[in-house]
Amino acid sequence: MTITMKDVASKAGVSLSTVSRVINNSTLVSKETTIKVKKTIDQLDYQINDSARALRTNISNLIGVIGAGMDNPFLMNALKSIETKALKKNYNIIYGDSDGELEQELYYVNMFKQKKVDGLIIMTANFSDELINSVKRSNISTIFASGYLDQTDLLSVTVNNIKAAEDVSDYLFDLSDYFAIIRGPYNDSVASKERMQGVKNKYKEYNIDLKDKYISEGNFTFESGYKSAEILLNNNKDLKAIFAFNDQMAIGAIKYCLDNKIKIPEEISIVGFDGIEASKYIKPTLSTVFQSGNDLGSEIMENLLKLMADENVENDNIFIPHKLIIRESSI
Amino acid sequence: MTITMKDVASKAGVSLSTVSRVINNSTLVSKETTIKVKKTIDQLDYQINDSARALRTNISNLIGVIGAGMDNPFLMNALKSIETKALKKNYNIIYGDSDGELEQELYYVNMFKQKKVDGLIIMTANFSDELINSVKRSNISTIFASGYLDQTDLLSVTVNNIKAAEDVSDYLFDLSDYFAIIRGPYNDSVASKERMQGVKNKYKEYNIDLKDKYISEGNFTFESGYKSAEILLNNNKDLKAIFAFNDQMAIGAIKYCLDNKIKIPEEISIVGFDGIEASKYIKPTLSTVFQSGNDLGSEIMENLLKLMADENVENDNIFIPHKLIIRESSI
């Protein structure tokens, strides 16, 4: 039923090989033949069978991406950028969202192995050993992109979470004797872990005790930010500043303050992380660490392409720029 | 280099066919052989070659989705739901974002044809004739999901944009003699067109003149909402209500009002569309037409699976529920 190269060949009166050559822009076919074949391809509305091609060439033109959280605008910006870059090189993105479930992640890695993806991008919240091992065994060119990796044989692209958190800490210590933190899930997020590290570094540097009651665990949602703000403000009567590990939680925290007539930034300063578009359009506008999803995506793809081409990649851990942007939610 | 079924077969001391049978859970292989083969598969870490399988079976286990706007949380919710449902049936999602470019869309349809996707979901902003024709020619089971389609041989799943806009109109006419609209791009969005139709219906029903100056064209971004609010408020001194065709634009409009000390809802009521999570966390909270991305995704997949299984689908145009939710931004 479906039209194959064979049909094209016989209709055009040439051999299979010739048709294939035309399709792949081989130089060794005469101009007239090329035209003739192309015309028949159009006439028959012939479509390449990518499975057959992939089988033969061992190239799938597929890049697998495993991520956590399609409700995360920053991640989606990065994904969009990845997709755009990929398409330019004729790669299609095959995306699997794990929702943070390890089992899902492993399942996806397996599926992607079977699909023989040419490259793999891991943007999961956490990098479990099982995941890393499964990826390593696969021998697929892979970029990790939620945080730093200490394994020298693996490549990561990420914002410098530690440094960024240190920047925020420095800024907030200027405003107040201490500040509270709305972090991500304790065991499930590299980014959260790293940002926490940055905070700890600064608390230590300034010799200030980082008490447990300064810290609340959220899960990167608006709602968890709202609830965390309530807890933190109740437990710390003189609290003057909160650092939330993403913008959604920061916005949730702001909402809690507004609902409870707590003045921002007069009574409390709030800083987020990511710099999503919405952070500019809430009132008060949100102070936040801006990182560009576009930057992340570009850097990921650039390096992945190098990796796939077996070129040397200069650095194990690549950082994208970040910038603390002060807006109305902090003073 | 790569391990194939042949390797498994010879190591396990059985034939190729037997290995294949074990992998595909055929009943006609003895218990012992099954165990033996499975063990060797584990030992060798054998992975199926999906290209070969797809070539042979003509089933790719791939579902193509073409969408516009990964920065649209509602769309992403739907996509997430699609993906979850798909995975349960062992389908992988291959997503292409067109950014509203027709050329991109056609390109993706072509790529997906070549990849021999088993099903196709079109969530682009607009359904151009070219796109529709290309899809039709492909003979791939397809669901359209941004708006209603009058072609009886195609299936669409969408919120009832017309009815929803009528609901909002009725509500706003209760508040004020007229209201302004922030719509989507003129030619590029079915949803916008349909919602506009709903508005027009009600203006007509109540015999009110829908003046051009009541309408501003946005592009579904925060920023365009902000700018549109400025234009509308400047051109209509006694304006009491604005209907924005999505939540982002509504939030942008709110921001403009707050920036300019225009009281919401006392001086102006604002209603959005979609009911994204953020609409609950801005201040004032946003009145909006809620539709569930989850509903949309489920309904799409359910019908797509039926379509792919050649089952009859009862309805050409399937509507998912919507609900006008009144919050603080309107009275």
Added chain:
DNA sequence: TAAAATAATGAAAAGGTTTTCAGAAATCGT
């Protein structure tokens, strides 16, 4: 117990490409 049915296995074809190898036709150099 012999014939018939069932269960388990293997050999081989088919699916649609790409690519190597060989060969024919055309062009070149001298």
Added chain:
DNA sequence: ACGATTTCTGAAAACCTTTTCATTATTTTA
């Protein structure tokens, strides 16, 4: 004008599965 290149084309193998058909071994039936 002849052999040597160069240009173009075709035949056939290979990629890795699934599946049909045939075959052997086992169990059932009368």
